[in-house]
Amino acid sequence: MGAAANRAVTLRDVARLAGVSVATASKALNGQPQVRAETRARVVKAAEQLSFSPNTLAQGLITQRSGTVGLLTSDLEGRFSIPILMGAEDAFGSDQTSVFLCDARGDAIREKHHLRALLSRRVDGLIVVGARPDQRPSLGRDLPVPVIYAYSPSDDPADLSLVTDNIGGGRLAVDHLIRCGRRRIAHITGDPGYGAAQDRARGALDRLSEEGLSLAGGEVWFGMWSEAWGRGATRMLLDRCPDVDAIFAGSDEIARGVLDVLHEERIDVPSKVAVIGFDNWNVLAANARPPLTTVDLNLEQLGRIAAQRLSAAMDGTLTSGVETLPVRLVTRESTTPLR
Amino acid sequence: MGAAANRAVTLRDVARLAGVSVATASKALNGQPQVRAETRARVVKAAEQLSFSPNTLAQGLITQRSGTVGLLTSDLEGRFSIPILMGAEDAFGSDQTSVFLCDARGDAIREKHHLRALLSRRVDGLIVVGARPDQRPSLGRDLPVPVIYAYSPSDDPADLSLVTDNIGGGRLAVDHLIRCGRRRIAHITGDPGYGAAQDRARGALDRLSEEGLSLAGGEVWFGMWSEAWGRGATRMLLDRCPDVDAIFAGSDEIARGVLDVLHEERIDVPSKVAVIGFDNWNVLAANARPPLTTVDLNLEQLGRIAAQRLSAAMDGTLTSGVETLPVRLVTRESTTPLR
DNA sequence: AGGACTGCCGAAAAGGTTTTCAGAAACGTA
DNA sequence: TACGTTTCTGAAAACCTTTTCGGCAGTCCT
Numbered sequence: 157m158g159a160a161a162n163r164a165v166t167l168r169d170v171a172r173l174a175g176v177s178v179a180t181a182s183k184a185l186n187g188q189p190q191v192r193a194e195t196r197a198r199v200v201k202a203a204e205q206l207s208f209s210p211n212t213l214a215q216g217l218i219t220q221r222s223g224t225v226g227l228l229t230s231d232l233e234g235r236f237s238i239p240i241l242m243g244a245e246d247a248f249g250s251d252q253t254s255v256f257l258c259d260a261r262g263d264a265i266r267e268k269h270h271l272r273a274l275l276s277r278r279v280d281g282l283i284v285v286g287a288r289p290d291q292r293p294s295l296g297r298d299l300p301v302p303v304i305y306a307y308s309p310s311d312d313p314a315d316l317s318l319v320t321d322n323i324g325g326g327r328l329a330v331d332h333l334i335r336c337g338r339r340r341i342a343h344i345t346g347d348p349g350y351g352a353a354q355d356r357a358r359g360a361l362d363r364l365s366e367e368g369l370s371l372a373g374g375e376v377w378f379g380m381w382s383e384a385w386g387r388g389a390t391r392m393l394l395d396r397c398p399d400v401d402a403i404f405a406g407s408d409e410i411a412r413g414v415l416d417v418l419h420e421e422r423i424d425v426p427s428k429v430a431v432i433g434f435d436n437w438n439v440l441a442a443n444a445r446p447p448l449t450t451v452d453l454n455l456e457q458l459g460r461i462a463a464q465r466l467s468a469a470m471d472g473t474l475t476s477g478v479e480t481l482p483v484r485l486v487t488r489e490s491t492t493p494l495r
Numbered sequence: 496m497g498a499a500a501n502r503a504v505t506l507r508d509v510a511r512l513a514g515v516s517v518a519t520a521s522k523a524l525n526g527q528p529q530v531r532a533e534t535r536a537r538v539v540k541a542a543e544q545l546s547f548s549p550n551t552l553a554q555g556l557i558t559q560r561s562g563t564v565g566l567l568t569s570d571l572e573g574r575f576s577i578p579i580l581m582g583a584e585d586a587f588g589s590d591q592t593s594v595f596l597c598d599a600r601g602d603a604i605r606e607k608h609h610l611r612a613l614l615s616r617r618v619d620g621l622i623v624v625g626a627r628p629d630q631r632p633s634l635g636r637d638l639p640v641p642v643i644y645a646y647s648p649s650d651d652p653a654d655l656s657l658v659t660d661n662i663g664g665g666r667l668a669v670d671h672l673i674r675c676g677r678r679r680i681a682h683i684t685g686d687p688g689y690g691a692a693q694d695r696a697r698g699a700l701d702r703l704s705e706e707g708l709s710l711a712g713g714e715v716w717f718g719m720w721s722e723a724w725g726r727g728a729t730r731m732l733l734d735r736c737p738d739v740d741a742i743f744a745g746s747d748e749i750a751r752g753v754l755d756v757l758h759e760e761r762i763d764v765p766s767k768v769a770v771i772g773f774d775n776w777n778v779l780a781a782n783a784r785p786p787l788t789t790v791d792l793n794l795e796q797l798g799r800i801a802a803q804r805l806s807a808a809m810d811g812t813l814t815s816g817v818e819t820l821p822v823r824l825v826t827r828e829s830t831t832p833l834r
Numbered sequence: 835a836g837g838a839c840t841g842c843c844g845a846a847a848a849g850g851t852t853t854t855c856a857g858a859a860a861c862g863t864a
Numbered sequence: 865t866a867c868g869t870t871t872c873t874g875a876a877a878a879c880c881t882t883t884t885c886g887g888c889a890g891t892c893c894t
Contacts, residue, residue: 166879166880166881167880168880168881176843176844177843177844177845178844178880178881178882179843179844179845179846179882179883179884180842180843180844182881182882182883183843183882183883186882188882188883190841190842190843191841191842191843192841192842192843195842195843209611209614209615210615210880210881211556211615211617211879211880212616212617213552213553213555213556213561213616213617213879213880213881214552214556214849214879214880214881214882215880215881215882216552216849216881217550217552217553217556217848217849217850217851217879217880217881217882218848218849218880218882218883219849219881219882220849224595224616227596232577232580232581232584233577233578233581238571238572238577239572241571241596242571242572242598245571245596245597245598246598246600249597249598249605252612254597254612254613254616255595255596255597256563256593256594256595256596257566257580257584257594257595257596258584258593258594259584259585259588261585266588270588272548273591273593274593275548276548276549276550276551277551277552277563277593278550278551278552382782383782384782409778409782412782416784437778439748439776439778439779440778443721443722443723443748443751505850505851506850507850507851515873515874516873516874516875517850517851517852518852518854518873518874518875518876519872519873519874521852521853522852522853522873525852527853529871529872529873530872530873531871531872531873534872534873549850549851550849550850550851551851552849552850552851553849553850553851553852553879554850554851554852555851555879556849556851556852556878556879556881557850557851557852557853557878557879558851558852558879559879
């Protein structure tokens with residue numbers, strides 16, 4: 157017991173039990189029309205009796221479709237891949253396709269290796285989930301299966317990439333602050349080497365200038381994606397610009413640092429200064445004091461759409477270019493109208 | 496371009512190009528001995544020229560081994576599954592087995608569905624990753640493949656389960672605090688409905704009583720796994736027991752709340768009160784003020800071992816029972832010797 | 835009654851690989 | 865030269881399913 161019990165119940169067994177040929181059994185189970193209702197019932201019953209489940213390998217061999225896709229991620233540990241993965245898995249799960257998970261750990265060699273393995277397994281398609289929202293090298297044009305790039309766009313415009321709208325996100329954040337009646341808005345964000353940092357800042361600046369405003373503190377405070385930087389930058393900001401009435405943080409981590417210092421300085425949030433984060437990283441945003449208004453990247457949705465686009469591509473409808481998906485504001489208590 | 500380029504290069508093609516039969520080609524590529532070196536070289540060259548990769552489906556069909564395993568997780572979004580998943584994926588990745596990822600989202604129906612699909616795909620084994628460190632229902636004894644339960648043990652002792660040593664973790668935490676010279680140690684933890692909360696508390700109490708100590712505050716402060724509870728409990732604790740010199744928090748989230756209140760009350764950590772967390776959730780622990788000493792669950796290791804045990808089981812060496820894996824102390828700055 | 839349909843079923847091929855076994859070729863020995 | 869060995873190669877079966885196509889009854893029409 158334990159293992160190796162009822163292995164090897166095959167269509168032949170079902171056919172034998174039902175007293176028909178394998179051909180008829182197959183047709184009966186697959187809903188093919190050329191089989192009498194009574195016969196079909198007999199086969200179905202036999203299949204249930206033996207708890208038959210068709211060998212997908214054999215099916216794949218003949219239909220030339222494995223019913224599998226590869227999910228090639230670069231950093232599983234990073235929190236961005238996970239929701240995308242979940243969305244994709246979910247979208248396929250309802251389908252009859254299964255998902256191969258491969259983590260390349262940011263290593264190009266390992267990625268090649270996994271790619272080979274996946275192709276050898278005859279996956280019907282690939283989703284490549286990047287680690288950062290910046291361009292990554294394409295897997296190449298001459299692959300035998302369609303590929304979708306999620307989060308990190310491919311550097312080849314002939315590929316189809318799905319990314320989050322960071323510019324829109326920055327705009328959305330500032331727009332919300334403006335609607336809350338804030339006018340002296342600062343922006344503290346992370347590593348300027350990240351396209352996401354640049355884009356969010358650009359969106360913020362765009363929206364500000366539409367309103368005839370400029371940044372409190374004079375410029376964007378680039379730094380690192382950490383609480384510590386959030387704290388440090390806030391102290392400097394308060395020094396230089398004590399009348400700031402809103403801070404747009406480039407990530408929830410940074411926002412936590414911002415909140416921390418404001419709390420320390422007995423500056424009330426949100427009545428005195430409103431704070432908005434980015435990422436909607438639940439453990440940080442929801443547990444903050446006060447709970448943090450933030451921008452949600454809709455990553456799960458992104459994963460789901462990636463799966464849909466891939467399905468379409470597998471059915472022949474292939475598109476290309478970069479598709480930008482909208483982000484979404486999540487309001488909590490760290491931002492309120494000024495009075 | 497795009498898709499469907501070089502599909503369908505098969506062993507037959509390789510054989511033809513090398514001027515041999517498919518049988519010899521197969522043997523040549525698989526390192527079978529009964530083939531002349533010169534012939535083998537010719538075949539290998541042909542295979543490379545055509546960039547041949549064997550159809551794993553066909554291989555699996557005949558060898559009765561798909562070279563795949565199923566990873567059945569209950570909550571992908573939860574942070575515990577991920578490292579386990581990574582560890583398992585990593586351990587298999589170096590092998591030639593690929594991993595099917597299935598997320599049941601805590602739904603038994605969906606789990607059944609995924610299970611069927613995986614068996615239909617003829618996986619060679621299964622790893623079931625639970626959402627909480629408590630017992631979960633077994634998948635059953637009459638499965639055709641071996642199963643390993645990770646994190647959540649199966650309720651059937653005939654299964655093999657791998658769990659983290661929460662008792663040992665509690666003991667380890669308190670031991671560390673004692674070594675730091677603390678004597679008035681309190682324990683604030685989460686939902687008492689979690690076995691993990693009970694176990695960690697038990698380990699802590701055991702170690703305390705060995706030292707002839709009892710808990711500061713009189714008892715374990717059970718509550719919720721949240722920062723807010725960490726804050727609330729700490730306030731109550733300070734009220735009742737102002738001379739506490741160490742707090743063992745049942746999770747890093749709780750520890751963050753603890754630190755927050757201590758900071759607010761101008762009680763220095765670690766000189767006045769030492770704080771230790773649990774989980775080593777990096778974003779919380781490393782960014783805390785001060786960085787948090789905590790207990791690491793070694794989940795990635797757990798995943799790796801699960802993969803090894805599964806490989807062994809697939810090779811016939813099947814074990815059963817609950818295997819408890821050690822946890823590990825990660826010291827940062829929130830705990831130091833008293834003087 | 836003979837022919838054309840229709841409806842249902844089964845034999846067989848196909849998909850790509852591994853493995854067994856028989857046969858061919860080369861060689862050594864008597 | 866005849867025979868036994870050794871070394872290599874290839875034909876064919878097997879894995880399990882799907883799909884095509886031919887066959888066999890039975891039915892309807894003329």
